[in-house]
Amino acid sequence: MAKTVGMLTGGGDCPGLNAVIRAVVRRADDAGWDCVGILEGWRGLVEGTFRDLDLRDVSGILPRGGTILGTSRTNPYKLDGGVDAVLGNIRDRGLDAVVAIGGEDTLGVAAKLYREHAAPVVGVPKTIDNDLSGTDYTFGFDTAVTIATEAIDRLHTTAESHNRVMVVEVMGRHAGWIAVMSGIAGGADAILIPEQPVDYDQVSEALRKRHSRGKNFSIIVVSEGTELPGVEDTGETDAFGHVTLSHRNVGETIAREIEQRTGFETRVTVLGHVQRGGSPTPRDRVLATRFGLKAAELALAGNFGQMAALRGDEVVAVSLEEATAELKTVPPEWYAVAQAFFG
Ligand code: F6P
Numbered sequence: 001m002a003k004t005v006g007m008l009t010g011g012g013d014c015p016g017l018n019a020v021i022r023a024v025v026r027r028a029d030d031a032g033w034d035c036v037g038i039l040e041g042w043r044g045l046v047e048g049t050f051r052d053l054d055l056r057d058v059s060g061i062l063p064r065g066g067t068i069l070g071t072s073r074t075n076p077y078k079l080d081g082g083v084d085a086v087l088g089n090i091r092d093r094g095l096d097a098v099v100a101i102g103g104e105d106t107l108g109v110a111a112k113l114y115r116e117h118a119a120p121v122v123g124v125p126k127t128i129d130n131d132l133s134g135t136d137y138t139f140g141f142d143t144a145v146t147i148a149t150e151a152i153d154r155l156h157t158t159a160e161s162h163n164r165v166m167v168v169e170v171m172g173r174h175a176g177w178i179a180v181m182s183g184i185a186g187g188a189d190a191i192l193i194p195e196q197p198v199d200y201d202q203v204s205e206a207l208r209k210r211h212s213r214g215k216n217f218s219i220i221v222v223s224e225g226t227e228l229p230g231v232e233d234t235g236e237t238d239a240f241g242h243v244t245l246s247h248r249n250v251g252e253t254i255a256r257e258i259e260q261r262t263g264f265e266t267r268v269t270v271l272g273h274v275q276r277g278g279s280p281t282p283r284d285r286v287l288a289t290r291f292g293l294k295a296a297e298l299a300l301a302g303n304f305g306q307m308a309a310l311r312g313d314e315v316v317a318v319s320l321e322e323a324t325a326e327l328k329t330v331p332p333e334w335y336a337v338a339q340a341f342f343g
Pocket of ligand 1 (some may be wrong): 171247
């Protein structure tokens with residue numbers, strides 16, 4: 001009887017998920033395995049909701065954003081009997097391997113299931129936030145940075161026409177990668193991230209200096225998780241205990257504080273889920289495809305508890321344990337690149 005590989009996409013969606021699914025199915029099918037899609041992340045394994053996947057199902061999905069399997073932030077460890085249901089459904093559906101495509105939370109569950117129950121799981125690192133250790137880059141990040149950079153470019157022209165300061169709020173959770181990369185690429189005049197303390201007076205002084213050089217506009221990029229004096233978390237959390245960051249309105253706060261201090265007219269743009277939507281960039285399509293092939297190989301070989309990862313230009317296997325041990329935040333030397341152009 002043919003062996004079967006199941007796959008799921010969990011957490012926030014991101015461009016490139018379908019490219020991974022396509023690659024896993026293509027490689028597994030080549031090896032004579034059957035493929036099963038698990039619907040809506042870990043929820044599909046808790047509830048036992050599946051769909052068969054064959055070559056026709058994955059034809060044409062390479063450039064499509066989102067995920068044909070659906071996603072959720074379901075955490076089986078937070079549900080009564082959740083883990084038993086997951087293990088029971090893996091057994092009952094006859095899954096010889098499960099490819100979990102997700103970020104810190106989805107892969108954290110995979111790591112725990114492997115550690116505690118020797119579950120046959122392998123991981124693929126996805127997230128626009130690029131905050132997973134163990135891999136140099138996650139897929140989805142390049143697309144988010146491309147979208148944010150284009151937004152910054154567009155804001156430049158309107159900022160200049162109106163002599164305004166434009167604040168752009170980007171996603172990234174507790175890591176400032178999207179802000180730093182899009183800010184450098186877009187030539188931002190200040191970039192505020194969770195890893196660095198914020199001083200409103202210092203930012204205002206840098207803008208004043210810039211305006212005294214004859215520049216009549218400025219662009220500030222702020223990451224949603226940036227700690228700002230006077231901004232409290234809402235206390236609202238998801239199933240993994242993460243606070244909801246989009247309600248903190250850091251962009252609005254920055255704009256108000258800067259306008260008050262400098263007198264420069266200021267406007268805010270919150271990019272939000274636009275950063276996660278639409279077609280992946282070519283770089284993300286290629287990375288997702290390479291990750292998918294690697295994950296399929298690990299699954300076919302029974303090499304469980306591992307995650308596909310990018311190290312330099314090589315796609316390698318790293319342990320899920322190592323990959324989910326800590327968040328990868330922006331180191332000072334990366335921030336220094338951005339800082340060289342402030343003010
Ligand atoms: O982790 C990806 C991400 O887009 C974060 O950057 C953001 O904080 C969060 O997900 C938003 O989550 P939701 O889709 O639940 O609003």
